[in-house]
Amino acid sequence: MTTTPYLTAEQAEAFGRELDAIRDEVRASLGEQDAAYIRRLIRIQRGLDIGGRALLFAGVLPPAWIAGTALLSVAKILENMEIGHNVMHAQWDWMKDPKIHSSTWEWDTACPADQWKHSHNYMHHTYTNVVGMDRDVGYGILRMSPQQKWSVWNLGQPVYNALLAGLFQYGVALHDVEFDQVIEGKKTWRDAWKRLKAVVRKTRKQTLKDYVLFPALAGPFFFYVLAGNATANFIRNLWAYAIIFCGHFPAGTHTFSAESVENETRGRWYLRQLLGSCNIRGGRLFHILSGNLSHQIEHHLFPDLPSNRYAEIAPRVQALCEKYGLPYNTGSFARQFGTTTWRVLRLSLPGGQSLEPQPVAA
Amino acid sequence: MAFDLSSAPRRVLARFAAALSYPLTPADYFGTVRADGDALQGSVESVRRAAPDAVTLTIRPGRGFARHVAGQFVRIGIDIDGVRHWRCYSISSAPERADGCFTLTVKAVPGGRVSTYIVDRLAVGARVQLSEPAGAFTLPERLPARLLFVTAGSGITPVMSMLASLDARGVMPYATVIHCAPDADQMIHGDELARLAERHPRLRLHRIYTRQSGRFTPEQLETLCPEWRLSETWACGPDALLQTLEAHWQQAGIAGQLHVERFRPRQLAGVPADAAVTVRFARSGCSAAGRGDQPVLELAELQGLAPASGCRMGICHGCIATLRSGAVRDLRDGTVHAEEGDQVQICVCAPVGDVEIEL
Numbered sequence: 115m116t117t118t119p120y121l122t123a124e125q126a127e128a129f130g131r132e133l134d135a136i137r138d139e140v141r142a143s144l145g146e147q148d149a150a151y152i153r154r155l156i157r158i159q160r161g162l163d164i165g166g167r168a169l170l171f172a173g174v175l176p177p178a179w180i181a182g183t184a185l186l187s188v189a190k191i192l193e194n195m196e197i198g199h200n201v202m203h204a205q206w207d208w209m210k211d212p213k214i215h216s217s218t219w220e221w222d223t224a225c226p227a228d229q230w231k232h233s234h235n236y237m238h239h240t241y242t243n244v245v246g247m248d249r250d251v252g253y254g255i256l257r258m259s260p261q262q263k264w265s266v267w268n269l270g271q272p273v274y275n276a277l278l279a280g281l282f283q284y285g286v287a288l289h290d291v292e293f294d295q296v297i298e299g300k301k302t303w304r305d306a307w308k309r310l311k312a313v314v315r316k317t318r319k320q321t322l323k324d325y326v327l328f329p330a331l332a333g334p335f336f337f338y339v340l341a342g343n344a345t346a347n348f349i350r351n352l353w354a355y356a357i358i359f360c361g362h363f364p365a366g367t368h369t370f371s372a373e374s375v376e377n378e379t380r381g382r383w384y385l386r387q388l389l390g391s392c393n394i395r396g397g398r399l400f401h402i403l404s405g406n407l408s409h410q411i412e413h414h415l416f417p418d419l420p421s422n423r424y425a426e427i428a429p430r431v432q433a434l435c436e437k438y439g440l441p442y443n444t445g446s447f448a449r450q451f452g453t454t455t456w457r458v459l460r461l462s463l464p465g466g467q468s469l470e471p472q473p474v475a476a
Numbered sequence: 477m478a479f480d481l482s483s484a485p486r487r488v489l490a491r492f493a494a495a496l497s498y499p500l501t502p503a504d505y506f507g508t509v510r511a512d513g514d515a516l517q518g519s520v521e522s523v524r525r526a527a528p529d530a531v532t533l534t535i536r537p538g539r540g541f542a543r544h545v546a547g548q549f550v551r552i553g554i555d556i557d558g559v560r561h562w563r564c565y566s567i568s569s570a571p572e573r574a575d576g577c578f579t580l581t582v583k584a585v586p587g588g589r590v591s592t593y594i595v596d597r598l599a600v601g602a603r604v605q606l607s608e609p610a611g612a613f614t615l616p617e618r619l620p621a622r623l624l625f626v627t628a629g630s631g632i633t634p635v636m637s638m639l640a641s642l643d644a645r646g647v648m649p650y651a652t653v654i655h656c657a658p659d660a661d662q663m664i665h666g667d668e669l670a671r672l673a674e675r676h677p678r679l680r681l682h683r684i685y686t687r688q689s690g691r692f693t694p695e696q697l698e699t700l701c702p703e704w705r706l707s708e709t710w711a712c713g714p715d716a717l718l719q720t721l722e723a724h725w726q727q728a729g730i731a732g733q734l735h736v737e738r739f740r741p742r743q744l745a746g747v748p749a750d751a752a753v754t755v756r757f758a759r760s761g762c763s764a765a766g767r768g769d770q771p772v773l774e775l776a777e778l779q780g781l782a783p784a785s786g787c788r789m790g791i792c793h794g795c796i797a798t799l800r801s802g803a804v805r806d807l808r809d810g811t812v813h814a815e816e817g818d819q820v821q822i823c824v825c826a827p828v829g830d831v832e833i834e835l
Contacts, residue, residue, distance in 0.1 A: 236786030
């Protein structure tokens with residue numbers, strides 16, 4: 115497990131100051147074009163949503179069903195990834211538009227926004243890849259770091275992984291209920307129950323919309339709409355799962371011990387974010403569909419900078435990494451997803467220490 | 477929202493539409509189709525020069541926008557470089573205006589980001605956000621026998637609305653208007669006032685050009701409006717003028733007959749970083765004394781409050797709270813937030829001068 119690799123204390127702080135400078139510069143340059151980007155994207159997303167659902171009413175015709183399902187899938191992917199996730203990160207709070215604001219946004223998924231903001235923005239982004247503190251290291255069900263203790267339960271990991279991929283939105287919602295913390299005695303059942311009730315309330319509304327009301331509106335074509343909606347949700351789940359798992363688990367990712375983050379400086383925090391995150395190469399459309407989580411490194415360094423700016427920040431971060439002799443983990447989707455899947459499989463068995471990269475001493 | 481919820485079937489329909497559009501609202505989808513559905517949005521119908529450094533905007537609000545009472549102000553939100561800024565401006569037109577529009581007159585304040593934007597760059601057709609009209613600087617239902625108005629600069633705007641309303645209703649009482657500006661060119665609404673005075677013999681107008689005749693002093697009232705003690709007075713303008721008037725009315729023992737409206741000056745950020753400050757926590761009803769280099773979160777916790785917080789380093793936004801008044805500074809990059817209603821990260825923002833925050 116990595117403690118304080120790569121940089122001396124002075125180097126780490128210098129590295130941090132350079133990143134701070136990038137943040138300040140980008141923050142100061144935000145303007146009308148950025149605002150136009152997110153508003154346009156939201157309009158496009160809502161248009162795709164309406165278009166997809168309209169086509170599904172004609173779902174008895176196979177081309178209409180396929181097109182409708184495809185549009186709705188893309189709408190749901192955009193809504194969760196490039197819009198919802200990033201708005202809730204406060205990336206657009208600077209516009210002071212209460213309709214596109216982290217404090218008011220609710221998204222089209224099972225997990226309630228306020229629970230997500232706590233577990234994701236705070237826990238995951240502050241303690242990224244710290245085993246025992248960042249619950250995204252395995253989500254309480256998978257062994258994703260060799261430093262996590264192996265148990266017989268982990269033998270079934272490939273199966274849980276497949277189920278998680280297909281039911282990802284429910285996995286995320288239940289992850290926030292933190293049952294594993296209750297079992298370990300760190301949280302009370304009352305806490306979990308309160309959160310679970312919020313999840314159930316939200317899931318009921320989501321279910322009512324996609325699996326009762328819209329199908330019912332279609333009358334005799336009930337099942338076409340139901341199947342289209344279910345397929346769109348399933349595709350969105352798979353896509354979100356694949357992109358998110360590529361963020362912190364591909365080969366070369368570091369994990370950290372709780373001791374290593376005690377009294378961590380700003381520079382060291384930046385360094386940990388870099389070492390714990392991985393990018394995916396791709397074109398502009400791919401980046402947008404991934405919610406720019408294909409720029410996971412930049413996102414983790416600057417979680418509240420607007421995602422449309424990550425692409426221009428990336429070469430600057432990469433140049434800094436070269437300057438300081440730091441790894442910058444990027445690769446094709448096939449490489450990142452392939453090595454992630456290998457990690458899931460390998461760590462279902464005991465051992466696997468070789469998956470943790472060896473840091474270069476400062 | 478475009479729905480009228482008066483009847484039961486419509487209510488059911490609205491609930492159905494809400495369930496279909498969850499977690500958004502039907503309005504969010506309609507908003508992508510048509511833009512005029514929201515009462516609290518308006519469009520700029522015309523921009524007219526009112527003085528070399530001032531413009532009069534005619535704004536058409538969305539359907540269902542509440543009618544103002546003459547003398548009230550409205551908050552208007554304008555997007556400048558992608559950021560929404562809110563400012564209060566008095567409405568200068570009469571509520572009786574038939575076309576549903578209203579006017580505001582905005583004077584460019586040197587260095588003022590919003591007022592200079594409005595005067596120099598705001599164009600016809602621009603969309604603006606609106607709040608409902610508000611304010612208690614209004615005429616009573618039963619008009620007093622004699623009215624006196626003392627205004628300076630853009631302070632004439634709420635009074636213009638009152639006079640236009642009296643004109644529209646045809647109930648002009650005996651009234652004196654004393655309106656000050658540096659010269660005729662820079663006088664806002666000077667011509668409209670003159671036209672009103674021509675039509676209404678009971679309306680006496682005194683235009684004071686201060687560059688010519690010096691600043692207005694209360695002593696001049698003895699000649700301009702000898703019956704000022706018997707009048708009900710409304711005054712609006714720079715703080716110095718209002719303070720002089722208040723002292724004068726106090727001395728005469730008739731402070732209750734003077735009504736003033738202050739355009740609050742914007743707080744400036746020239747306070748040294750370690751200056752002693754007071755932070756008021758509006759919801760908890762307590763205050764903390766601190767320094768300008770201590771995050772608001774820290775000050776709140778020292779006070780025994782436990783506001784929601786997370787990373788304590790400015791990345792998770794779990795601690796954002798609403799600024800009520802004053803200004804705070806982001807300790808990371810020095811950004812100052814000084815607008816009422818700003819959402820600020822209290823773990824990295826420290827007070828600049830005295831601050832009130834919604835905690």
